[in-house]
Amino acid sequence: MLALLKGTPITCLAGSAPPPFPIGDMPFITLNPDHPPDGVMLREGAWPRVLPAKEEDTALAGVTGGPWVDSNAAVIRLAQTKEPGKQVWLTYSPPGPQDIVPVEEYVRPIAEAEAYGARWVIALDGPFAQGLSSKSERALGVWRQMMSVLRLFERRREWRAWQPVAALAVVSSFQGGTGLIAEEFLNLAPRRHLAHRIVLASDAAAASFAPQKAILYLEAAPPEGDARSALLRFAENGGSVFAPRGIIQAKPVEIRQEHAIHAHGRGRVITPLDTWEDPFALARQVHLLLSIREDVVQVWNGGDMNSHYLSSPDGRRAVVHLVHYASGHTQPVTIGLRTPYGSARMTTAASTTTVKATAGGLGIEIPVGEFSSYAAIELDV
Amino acid sequence: MVRTHSAAAGMSRRDLLIAAGMALAAGRVAAAPAARVAVARCPDYSTGVLPALRKMFDGLGGIERLVAGKSVAIKINMANPLRARTGHRPAWNTRWSHPAVIAAAVSLIGGAGARRIRILEGSCEDDNPLEENVLQGGWDPQYLLGAATNVEMENTDSLGRGKRYQRLKVPGGGLIYPSFDCNHSYVDCDVMVSIAKLKEHPSAGVALSMNNMIGIAPATIYGDAAGFEEPAQRPFGRRGMFHTGRRQPSSIVPAETNPDSPRDAGYRIPRVTTDLVAARPIDLAIIDGIETQTSAEGAAPAAGARRRIHLVTPGILVAGFNPVCTDAVAAALMGFDPGATRGTAPFEHCDSTLELAEQAGIGTRDLKQIEVVGVPIRQLQFAFRRYR
Numbered sequence: 001m002l003a004l005l006k007g008t009p010i011t012c013l014a015g016s017a018p019p020p021f022p023i024g025d026m027p028f029i030t031l032n033p034d035h036p037p038d039g040v041m042l043r044e045g046a047w048p049r050v051l052p053a054k055e056e057d058t059a060l061a062g063v064t065g066g067p068w069v070d071s072n073a074a075v076i077r078l079a080q081t082k083e084p085g086k087q088v089w090l091t092y093s094p095p096g097p098q099d100i101v102p103v104e105e106y107v108r109p110i111a112e113a114e115a116y117g118a119r120w121v122i123a124l125d126g127p128f129a130q131g132l133s134s135k136s137e138r139a140l141g142v143w144r145q146m147m148s149v150l151r152l153f154e155r156r157r158e159w160r161a162w163q164p165v166a167a168l169a170v171v172s173s174f175q176g177g178t179g180l181i182a183e184e185f186l187n188l189a190p191r192r193h194l195a196h197r198i199v200l201a202s203d204a205a206a207a208s209f210a211p212q213k214a215i216l217y218l219e220a221a222p223p224e225g226d227a228r229s230a231l232l233r234f235a236e237n238g239g240s241v242f243a244p245r246g247i248i249q250a251k252p253v254e255i256r257q258e259h260a261i262h263a264h265g266r267g268r269v270i271t272p273l274d275t276w277e278d279p280f281a282l283a284r285q286v287h288l289l290l291s292i293r294e295d296v297v298q299v300w301n302g303g304d305m306n307s308h309y310l311s312s313p314d315g316r317r318a319v320v321h322l323v324h325y326a327s328g329h330t331q332p333v334t335i336g337l338r339t340p341y342g343s344a345r346m347t348t349a350a351s352t353t354t355v356k357a358t359a360g361g362l363g364i365e366i367p368v369g370e371f372s373s374y375a376a377i378e379l380d381v
Numbered sequence: 382m383v384r385t386h387s388a389a390a391g392m393s394r395r396d397l398l399i400a401a402g403m404a405l406a407a408g409r410v411a412a413a414p415a416a417r418v419a420v421a422r423c424p425d426y427s428t429g430v431l432p433a434l435r436k437m438f439d440g441l442g443g444i445e446r447l448v449a450g451k452s453v454a455i456k457i458n459m460a461n462p463l464r465a466r467t468g469h470r471p472a473w474n475t476r477w478s479h480p481a482v483i484a485a486a487v488s489l490i491g492g493a494g495a496r497r498i499r500i501l502e503g504s505c506e507d508d509n510p511l512e513e514n515v516l517q518g519g520w521d522p523q524y525l526l527g528a529a530t531n532v533e534m535e536n537t538d539s540l541g542r543g544k545r546y547q548r549l550k551v552p553g554g555g556l557i558y559p560s561f562d563c564n565h566s567y568v569d570c571d572v573m574v575s576i577a578k579l580k581e582h583p584s585a586g587v588a589l590s591m592n593n594m595i596g597i598a599p600a601t602i603y604g605d606a607a608g609f610e611e612p613a614q615r616p617f618g619r620r621g622m623f624h625t626g627r628r629q630p631s632s633i634v635p636a637e638t639n640p641d642s643p644r645d646a647g648y649r650i651p652r653v654t655t656d657l658v659a660a661r662p663i664d665l666a667i668i669d670g671i672e673t674q675t676s677a678e679g680a681a682p683a684a685g686a687r688r689r690i691h692l693v694t695p696g697i698l699v700a701g702f703n704p705v706c707t708d709a710v711a712a713a714l715m716g717f718d719p720g721a722t723r724g725t726a727p728f729e730h731c732d733s734t735l736e737l738a739e740q741a742g743i744g745t746r747d748l749k750q751i752e753v754v755g756v757p758i759r760q761l762q763f764a765f766r767r768y769r
Contacts, residue, residue, distance in 0.1 A: 284507075288509060288510070288513055291513065291516070292513050292516040292517055293516050293521075295516075298517075298519060299464070300464050300465070300466045300469075300471075300519070301464070301465060301466050301680075302464065331465075331466075332466070332468050332469050334466060334469045336519055360471070360519055361471070361473075361480070361518075361519045361520035361521060361524075362516070362519055362520065362521060365469075365471075365519070367469035
């Protein structure tokens, strides 16, 4: 097994205790949640997938009727926001005998974690490990795909410093009464391809929201002091601020999507008619009040897919990570972007191909094609 | 009250249909009216659409008498799912009425003096404003809203901006349903326009201006997740009951007349369509056959379908004041015999909506009685079934 690691981007072994066999020069890192390695935040990962139900041929549904998707995106991004200097490592015990995971599924958790700038601590279940030991072509093929994804992210380390392209900033302490709603909002927004950046409430006063069109201040009480001033200034300059009632005292000009819309300068201050309680409804309402027109990326034939759009500091290069949570291949996926990039390449675990952008009704459209688990669309102005 | 245009002086189309329904009830088949149909060649969705449609309207005798000073409802075709595409091709080019055709119609209707134009479509996925759904399709709704003055949009799969659902009764009692409760916009209008795609349909043979009206029945009442007593607050799920009859609509509306009738989609869909068109008559039918797809009405082949979906460019526009006549000409342009009955293409697995609508007195499907203006059918015929 150790021979498989030679020449791969895997540089260490990790676990709760060293393995009972010699590991040669390979360093071993003890994973103890109470004492994580330096520069690392340990988080328990979920196996990213559309959650299957107990009955055959069905998927577990969320409250909305749509399939329930387990994703680590929100956990990773929130951890990164809270401790920006550290890297997130996701741990996950190998699936047990009751939870059969086809080996082909092993590419997704690695790709998802890397797409969001984290690392997935690879732990193989028995059948996969056995397949590799016995040099099964199927297991080895998947292993090669896993290493191919890791190599892609090693070659593109700069992506880790790139910032999300997003019309919306979600500002919250992610604690207290609204903490759960705020975290769940981060989980549900990607289902709608509602791109967002995350800002801690304590940073709101000093943060620059220049690239954003809207700020969602997701706290139980309206902001005060400098944070309030910063948010109102953002609205005065043409932005939309979603905040709890009481942030301003003015008559609304419109009631829509269970929110009161107040004109403020060149922008809007939008307050809920009632307290925010349902994160699914909130994600939908914010999306519609902001308008799909402001979506920085649209996805067609995406099914259960996350998109994560990052841009280089000079804005000349970008990448759209597409993570497909269902098993098997996607339909032919198309993405739409507002920025008229000149060239585009699609990289999957299997290959890299040039894709040609065409003019769309709202910008450019890129025919990404079919893939399983993960694709990166690299873009150049 | 629904007031609709009709060539017959002094009688609205609704009056005619009521008379036809009464005749049917009395065991007599009413003579179905015939109306002129305009056909034009239009190779693409560029600048040629507007002049082509203008010429077609002129060929029909003009639309001023129909729309001047009137409130016009335009039911477009944007069938769910909103984010599904046939391959990479936008749904506007494959299974939805294209914005270029809708905008041209809006511009001409506005230019002819319409007081208000409301663009309508439901979505059984959500109750988003229709503008947002157009954006989901990848198009700017402003392109449509700015095509004339006083243009609005509404998603009609729920109450929308209305306070309550409005009941549309089917003259003569209906083939499946005696009435439908719909979004207010289908009653709060003087003129009904159906802008459909030229396409095939697994349970109706063809999906043209009449089949487009299936979408006026709100999913809150007729959808898979409709409330059993009261309508659901938000729409969710397709109108499975129209296909299978496995359940009845919310109990605030009349259930189907004969629950022992066949549960087969090929029996039900043509009849439900006929009921809807009888309940909410179409005053102007426009069919976009510039670009479309063969075989299926959705983005994927129907279950068990033997034919693949092909993206095709027939380059055809069809328009007329009578939806049966217009659909009959469109079916002929697709290479089908509009006089065909169940068992013959395109109605191999279903009854003919054209036949049922003719029997209901809505219009004739007899090409000999229909005057075709513009390009003759034989010159533009595009045989859908040559694509396997």
